[in-house]
Amino acid sequence: MRKLALCDEILLKIEKPARYIGNEVNSVMKNRQDVVVRFAMCFPDVYEIGMSHLGIQILYDMFNRFEDTWCERVYSPWPDLDSVMRERRIPLFALESQDPIKDFDFLGITIQYEMCYTNILQILDLSQIPLRAVERTWEHPIVIGGGPCSYNPEPIADFFDMFYIGEGETQYRALLDLYKTCREDGVSRVEFLAEAAKLPGMYVPQFYAVRYHEDGTIQTFEPTRPDIPKTVVKEIVRDVSDTYYPEKPVVPFIKCTQDRVVLEIQRGCIRGCRFCQAGQLYRPVRERSVEMLKQYALKMLDNTGHEEISLSSLSSSDYSQLEELVSFLIDKCREKKVNISLPSLRIDAFSLEVMEKVQDVRKSSLTFAPEAGSQRLRNVINKGLTEEVILKGAALAFEGGWNRVKLYFMLGLPTETEEDIRGIAELSNRIAETFYDTVPKEKRTGKVQIVASTSFFIPKPFTPFQWAAQCTKEQFL
Numbered sequence: 001m002r003k004l005a006l007c008d009e010i011l012l013k014i015e016k017p018a019r020y021i022g023n024e025v026n027s028v029m030k031n032r033q034d035v036v037v038r039f040a041m042c043f044p045d046v047y048e049i050g051m052s053h054l055g056i057q058i059l060y061d062m063f064n065r066f067e068d069t070w071c072e073r074v075y076s077p078w079p080d081l082d083s084v085m086r087e088r089r090i091p092l093f094a095l096e097s098q099d100p101i102k103d104f105d106f107l108g109i110t111i112q113y114e115m116c117y118t119n120i121l122q123i124l125d126l127s128q129i130p131l132r133a134v135e136r137t138w139e140h141p142i143v144i145g146g147g148p149c150s151y152n153p154e155p156i157a158d159f160f161d162m163f164y165i166g167e168g169e170t171q172y173r174a175l176l177d178l179y180k181t182c183r184e185d186g187v188s189r190v191e192f193l194a195e196a197a198k199l200p201g202m203y204v205p206q207f208y209a210v211r212y213h214e215d216g217t218i219q220t221f222e223p224t225r226p227d228i229p230k231t232v233v234k235e236i237v238r239d240v241s242d243t244y245y246p247e248k249p250v251v252p253f254i255k256c257t258q259d260r261v262v263l264e265i266q267r268g269c270i271r272g273c274r275f276c277q278a279g280q281l282y283r284p285v286r287e288r289s290v291e292m293l294k295q296y297a298l299k300m301l302d303n304t305g306h307e308e309i310s311l312s313s314l315s316s317s318d319y320s321q322l323e324e325l326v327s328f329l330i331d332k333c334r335e336k337k338v339n340i341s342l343p344s345l346r347i348d349a350f351s352l353e354v355m356e357k358v359q360d361v362r363k364s365s366l367t368f369a370p371e372a373g374s375q376r377l378r379n380v381i382n383k384g385l386t387e388e389v390i391l392k393g394a395a396l397a398f399e400g401g402w403n404r405v406k407l408y409f410m411l412g413l414p415t416e417t418e419e420d421i422r423g424i425a426e427l428s429n430r431i432a433e434t435f436y437d438t439v440p441k442e443k444r445t446g447k448v449q450i451v452a453s454t455s456f457f458i459p460k461p462f463t464p465f466q467w468a469a470q471c472t473k474e475q476f477l
């Protein structure tokens with residue numbers, strides 16, 4: 001019988017115990033004695049957020065297709081459980097087996113945003129794994145980082161044995177084989193890491209000397225051993241149709257941020273907004289075949305019982321087979337009474353037509369992301385979106401019956417002036433005027449609602465704006 005790591009007394013006093021008990025539909029159980037490698041896959045945030053992340057579902061499926069490997073999940077405990085675990089010295093455990101993470105072979109941490117850096121330390125600390133890589137021995141798992149923040153690993157390099165730079169589908173098999181051979185041959189941990197550093201996409205910080213300029217930028221970056229590559233090149237999956245994708249995603253017991261089937265239709269984005277890290281990191285654009293997507297959509301809906309399917313990509317309108325895929329899904333989903341959601345669409349006549357069909361006349365709000373208030377600044381950030389296109393899109397939407405528009409802007413962009421900030425209000429007003437110019441009085445179902453929200457620009461590595469200044473605290477205030 002499966003024994004839970006937390007006793008009933010603890011489970012009954014913490015919030016949402018379902019975050020920690022595992023055993024969800026489609027979670028994978030294996031026999032400990034049948035596997036050679038135990039891999040703990042961690043999203044360093046609360047369960048509801050981590051469970052909504054597609055990348056983890058893809059890698060979880062991939063690892064568990066390997067007969068010799070058991071991949072399990074772990075998320076950040078909420079502060080209520082965190083304090084109980086510290087008080088009673090309960091080590092952090094994986095959801096499936098409920099075994100302590102410290103006994104695993106690998107702890108893979110996906111690092112999606114900088115705000116979770118402190119959660120990574122919490123995960124290591126609760127797992128009773130030494131925080132710094134140099135203090136670890138074969139008694140501890142290999143801690144490997146992945147995800148977008150691993151492209152700029154230096155700020156957190158001390159805490160990781162290695163980083164996997166790029167898409168996980170390509171090199172993990174080779175890494176696990178290397179690990180198995182090294183363990184069988186009694187190779188030291190350091191020598192295993194040195195061999196791992198020779199695999200494409202792997203960065204092992206302890207084999208590089210990094211010197212900094214006074215302003216904190218990197219002056220030199222050199223391997224400390226002759227057999228270690230000088231540069232690390234990101235890994236990408238060339239054929240995204242013939243690769244791993246989960247047919248049976250794990251279905252949580254509790255409501256998560258994304259409670260639906262997610263169909264990733266393509267990777268990469270053809271646009272080149274200068275602030276956008278995803279647009280740069282996930283290049284080149286690679287479409288999944290429409291046949292593959294149709295098959296997976298049906299299988300995933302059958303295997304999960306979800307009532308909604310969402311097409312995911314950085315810019316769905318640019319997927320060349322969108323019309324065929326959406327028509328297929330509309331037919332199938334109508335039969336199954338499943339909703340379709342289509343984020344990241346550009347607002348043009350075709351997209352509105354598609355949205356009309358899939359939204360079943362429920363006119364929720366439309367979203368535009370002009371990012372900057374003036375055309376000058378939109379040109380600076382290369383956001384190929386003119387005021388004319390925005391107003392035309394809004395007019396089409398208003399004619400189609402929508403009367404709520406959400407607008408996303410960024411403040412603090414390079415070269416921004418007072419005029420650009422005022423431009424946000426002016427553009428919002430012009431969109432409102434477009435409503436009254438487009439929709440005759442007798443056809444209006446209420447007032448137009450324009451919601452303009454702003455966030456602050458943060459310069460991101462590998463973007464043309466990586467060296468641009470970020471606003472200071474005083475400027476933000």
Ligand code: SF4
Nearest residue numbers: 269271273276279314
């Ligand atoms: S902001 Fe959107 S459209 Fe622009 S590059 Fe990034 S993903 Fe593509």
